[in-house]
Amino acid sequence: MKYPFLSFLFLTITVQAIAQTSLKQQGTTKQLYVHDKPFLILGGELGNSSASNSKYMQPIWPKVKSLHLNTILAPVYWELLEPEEGKFNFDLVDSLIFNARKNDIKLVFLWFGAWKNSMSCYAPAWVKIDQKRFPRAKDKNGTAQEILSPFSANSLNSDIKAFGALMAHIKKVDAKEETVLMIQVENEIGMLPEARDHSDLANAAFSKPVSQKFLSYLKMNKETLLPELKEKWAKNGSKTSGSWEDLFGKSLATDEIFMAWYYADFINQLALAGKQQYNLPMYLNAALNYKKEAKPGEYPSAGPLPHIMDVWKAGAPSIDLLSPDFYNPDFKYWNDLYVRRQNTLFIPEIRFEQGVAAKAFYAIGHYDSMGFSPFSIENGDEKLNKEISGAYKLLNQLKPLILQNQGKGTINGVLFDKTNSKQEVRLGDYIFSFSHDLNLGWSAKAKDENWPLTGGLIIQLAPDEFIIAGTGIVATFKPLKDGSRAGILQIDEGTFEGGKWIPGLRMNGDQDHQGRHLRIPEGDFSIQKVKLYAY
Template sequence: MKKLALSIFGLSLLTTTVTFSQSYFKTQGNVKQLYVNDKPFLILAGELGNSSSSTVEYMQPIWPKLKSMNLNTVLAPVYWELVEPEEGKFDFNLIESLIQNARKNDIKLVFLWFGAWKNSMSCYAPYWVKKDQKRFPRATNKNGVGQEILSPFSENNLTSDIKAFRALMTYIKKIDAKEQTVIMIQVENEIGMLPDARDHSAIATSAFNKAVPQPLFNYLKLNKENLMPEFKAAWAKNGYQTTGTWESVFGKSLATDEIFMAWYYADFINKLTDAGKQAYNLPMYLNAALNYKKEAKPGEYPSAGPLPHIIDVWKAGAPKIDLLSPDFYNPNFKYWNDLYVRGNNTLFIPEIKFEQGVAGKAFNAIGHYNAVGFSPFSIENGDEKMNMEISSAYKLLDKLSPLILQNQGKGTINGVLFDKTDNKQEIKLGDYTLTFSHDLNLGWSPKSKEDNWPITGGLVIQLAPDEFIVAGTGIVATFKPLAANLNAGIAQIDEGNFKDGKWIPGLRLNGDQSHQGRHLRIPEGNFSIQKIKLYAYK
């Protein structure tokens, strides 16, 4: 809050109080939307490589490139070891430079706090933490060997991380509360235990042999009928017990080890997040490293992070976290997203491999899953082809963002994603069934005979029972009325654009481009926004 006063000859004539509200989440329908400057905001982002933001000089030529790719947000790491190189002495020069350069380029920032953990490990903890293992104990494996992982059971580890994180948030508020350049914070990065499912240090084992904390039981009892099926089954094995040790409640298994660790990681993160929000109340989320294969056992992947099968533990243990989000480095895009939106969870994809198909995945995530945003990883290192793909997609999504945000959570928006195996999808909107398919299904391109098809996708928004906006790349749509014994006719298709939320029609596509009224088409490799009006006839 800031007071502005006009004074003449020492007399105060006018005092106005101006309040600057930081970004926040607001629910629309069954999803959350991020609000920035009190308006809904769609994150069209890229995440920097791990080291890119570690020097001011390295970032200077990157900013124009990011702007040219139509990003409105950059996800940038900030590092505990550089923020607090000596205990109690803080250096925020890098943070100040990132904020100033983002403002110059009209780009928002999401900061990724590389504190106690990054990709399971504690590689970004300061040297003064790393070298003092007595004061800052490590997790150990089942053979008692210390790991490069700070133990979440140590009060010193928690307290020191909190001090640094609170100092960071205090500084961001001091220099950015008015401008709101920084709109969200990622707390730590891809938390998880390796190579065992749990910490086997003495302090961890002591906690493991104690009773399950009552707050977890309180959550389970309150949400019993709405628990994720995997976790409900784990609790059901021993008869839904509401007292007892971890093994007496959940059984003796690696799965129980993972549940135990998830609770104590979540408790650590909740306390850290709470301290950060007390300093500056920005939205905060946590990201998860997904299992590289479905059948992997706990300990074979970064275990106990906010994964779908234990997401209830995270909801119970870390209620201060606003979003629990997946990072994608495997091909099972729809499978994992379907898991993450269960229970009215809102999707945000903060990190995804920067490769062919990111455009289709962005359209699908935002359209079908009502995602808050999308962000390929190492965005500054893409080749010309990849840069073109994501910048073309973001250009369309930026124009569409007012309409997208107006429709998310209301059942009037959807999205599709295709490859050669999964190449067709039906969607019911308004008075019609819309059948979308991969453009190469038409067989017109020589690419259709290849073993692998490029990943394509798009989104559709209902404007009226018989009128739709379709955008994307490499998709074809046909239409059928929901009413029996009727056919669908295309009254008109216009390719156009939006300016300040207003539709500006361009080319009329009622001829060859629509195959003389047979379909709507956006060829593979092209990016387009098209508006179609339908009618029914016998």
């Protein structure tokens, strides 16, 4: 479908002397800046095919807007952008940008180019059918996979031309408005069903000495390498020259390191070419191991996973963030791994299920996450929509405070289930003992085998004053000073309007258990401001 009205709209835009979206350091984290102001992504990712038809998208816009999100993560498909080699069609891109502006929503574009979930299913037909020009990755038996080999210069150059054309177009139509905030380069890169490509091109690369660029990184960062890579290198003598097996031994782990380096090199060249056209922040997302003990090849190997983060940092310095996609448990475990190496957390994709609200509060509060985005946001049922809407409504109000405090040690978060139902947080002169609301035993749900995920965040406003927001949490208080006790001066439930605190109910009596605790019941969403004193 053509959008003739878009041509007039975009022709009126000038791009001279415009400050584009960027990342800036604040304390221990990076923040996304849009129009020279920090921005927190409260997002939702569309299902894979939803953005492939502009008519299908029309009822989705008001639906997602009602969820209080401020950003949609939307795919851009190579097969539809360049259906014939060298002939580009930006109608879908322009429609997304136009409708996002109309609905006051920002965009993060996901480039479904050479790879999507390991496979090359979004490559155009003219790429897929010409396997001589665009060779496939192969297994040990020589069987071709539905995966373009990253060792092919033709595949890289064609991907670069398409991606570069996309970035140049976004700059032309959007540099002034800054509707498009970031770019995800490819999607969940990884090798299957083995740890590495065994094509002729790959085997030739494997027989060569390890890249001097990678060796320089190893030597420069020898003392600070992450333990997963450091141990493998040290086990073989921390050599500074030789083949991949000389440095890391003969194993599937070595195959994965080798493959990660060449994936990273491909992506680095692709991202650099895109940034030359329009220098937006760019990130990679990873399909996490479905079980920790899985061997390379049993999961999408060599992607931007935490155990090979150093390989990606060395090989793809043009990538700004490495980000986890969540379809497995151990939320805390994986996030802890992704904030190493000064990597700022961004969660671009997470299963849309019970608990997303609690995880959003926790990721943003505890890990200073740049943003959060449930997958297939347009397909949530009534319960899920209510949950994410409740969280985003509060987080939208809290954005100025969150952004002011991230990276400074004055914000934190908590996350609870039945197994992990208590957590201590130290802020200012107090210890906060948080727990799951069902620990009180006041609800019949407390007897259930499983408890719903609950969580929240806390922000310090002053030495004795704090904001606590979330769902299903209880907090008690203790001064750090020995021999004293903490009392509640007041708790107010309220809202922020235009950044100004508007107190509502005074939460006293039964609501604070006669001065014993602050409580947000399970199923409710609330912002409460508490003032404490010591006696």
